[in-house]
Amino acid sequence: MKRLVKGAHVFQEGRLIKQDVLVDEATGRIEVTAAELSEDTAEEVIDAEGLILSPGFTDLHIHLREPGGEAKETIASGTAAAAKGGFTTVCAMPNTRPVPDHQASMEKLLHKIREDALIHVLPYAAITERQAGRTIVDMDTLHPYACAFTDDGVGVQEAGTMFAAMKKAASLGAVITAHCEDNSLLYQGVMHDGSRAGELGLPGIASVSESVHIARDVLLAEAAGCHYHVCHVSTKESVRVIRDAKRAGIHVTAEVTPHHLLLNEQDIPADEGNYKMNPPLRAKEDQMALIEGLLDGTIDVIATDHAPHTKEEKERSMLEAPFGITGLETAFPLLYTHLCQRGVLQVEELLHWLTDRPNRLFGLPERKIEQGAPADLVLLDTKKSGIVDTAEHASKGTNTPFDGWTLQGWPVLTMCGSKVVYREERER
Structure with a gap:
């Protein structure tokens, strides 16, 4: 037809x-x-x-949950949500069970994608086996199948392990993508360690837990000669570190989510699980720094970090609910309404950050209307x-x-x- x-x-x-x-x-x-x-x-x-x-949108950071988390999302339902949101290419994080950390598990995942996906799904491979932060995967074997390597929501804690992975990725021309979080600085926090956490009586996550990890990794990336991509930047200190790294000529790129651009800790009305995400909603000054970083090129793309959970899980207190919110179906209208219509950016800029920019960033096939x-x-x-x-x-x-x-x-x-x-x- x-x-x-x-x-x-x-x-x-x-x-x-x-x-x-x-x-x-x-x-x-x-x-x-x-x-x-x-x-x-x-x-x-x-x-x-x-x-x-427009060319179909590309999202460099989503969670499809399958295999192992089908009660939360499946490849079929997740790609239907992506299509409804205008996305035709998505990069799926490896926090599935089993983890795509060997050729066999990756091939099974790709077979399921071919069977059920409505759009293009490009899987990540893990950096370490079982995302445990210890043994680096066989990157030579997995590189042809993976859009990039990441341990996703469990940042690689050992600098030596990350450095070795970056050097190997550099030799392959692969991207290392990181959820940046120093576990020793978390203190069982569930939201930003700011004034709102005190008002709600909830333990906080300090901004430095993110920024110190990014600072470590950009220096490792410089030494390794690796393309290093930072997931869901959330703090003003992180923006500063990335800006300085780019000025120094380090090959670092970064993404920001719609929810971090549009919300801050003061928008959290109560102890509600649907406001629990990682990284958390930060202070107003962090939100403003993210917008500034996007506009001046410090932050390269917008990604949703689509993270579905069951209704029962998210109805719990922040102390018990899992981290994460959905984002694929609302990304464009949220950003158009609250950034384009308010004159913060032009619709052409928004389309750029959702289309050609992420494709070029990860060396994906360009999508043009020609x-x-x-x-x-x-x-x-x-x-x-x-x-x-x-x-x-x-x-x-x-x-x-x-x-x-x-x-x-x-x-x-x-x-x-x-x-x-x-x-x-x-x-x-």
Whole structure:
């Protein structure tokens, strides 16, 4: 089947240009783009007047839970959520059971992805076996399968282990990605160690637990000659360390989440599990430093850290609930509503951070809207207003602090390889 997307404002080379785009499901590619194409060229014509057509989004940091955590999420439900949010490529963290730390477990995971995924899923491999922080995996064997190496939510505590992994990754041209947290500085904290933690009577997580780990790792990365990527930056000190490292010519890149850009500790209304995430929501000055770091290029991309859990788990106190919130289905409307509409950034900048920037960062195939390119596309209605309703989520996870928020700018159609993987009927 051929589909004609007609009258959209197409995101190309950093600009929005009004064009028609014809895609062919048989080839999975864009057949032609032009200022105007005849409706006779396609079996289906999609009226995109007033809408934005962008390459599908890429998320460098999500959790699909399968295998081992299917009650929280599956590859099928997680990729359906991604498609609903406009994502056509996601990088899945290795905190599954079993961990993809050997060729056999990685091959089984890839087989399941091929069976169930609606979009492109690129798995991470672990840095150490079972993410235990001791024995480095056979990186030579796993490198062809993995988008990068990370131990995800359990930062590598031993500097010697991380240094050895970085040197090996450098020899392979691979990326080391890190959740940065010095376990000796956590003190069983469950939220930011700030004024709000004192008001709620909950133990805090100090900012230095993150920044000191990043400071260690950027120096190791410099010595190893490795591309080092920092997950979900949350503190002003971390931004400062990364900025200084970049100025020194160290190959360090970093990501920030929508929730850290839009919320801080004062937004936590009570001891509620849906506000428990790692890293936690920090102070207002940290939030402002993250926005500044994104705008000045210190932080390279936006990633959701989509982390679904069961409703029962997240209904507990922060002392008992697991860390993490969902993010795939709300990322674009959250950022468009609270950053673009408020003049903090232009929609073209937001699209850049969600599309070509993450692909280039990890050396992934670029997605452009041009003849012959893969038809991985999202159609965005920036005038559409809607309420976040977790009862309608495609994800199994309903753990989000944004439930009930009114947002503007929603994906209405997503194609992956020209196939429609999400569609919402427009109200005309």
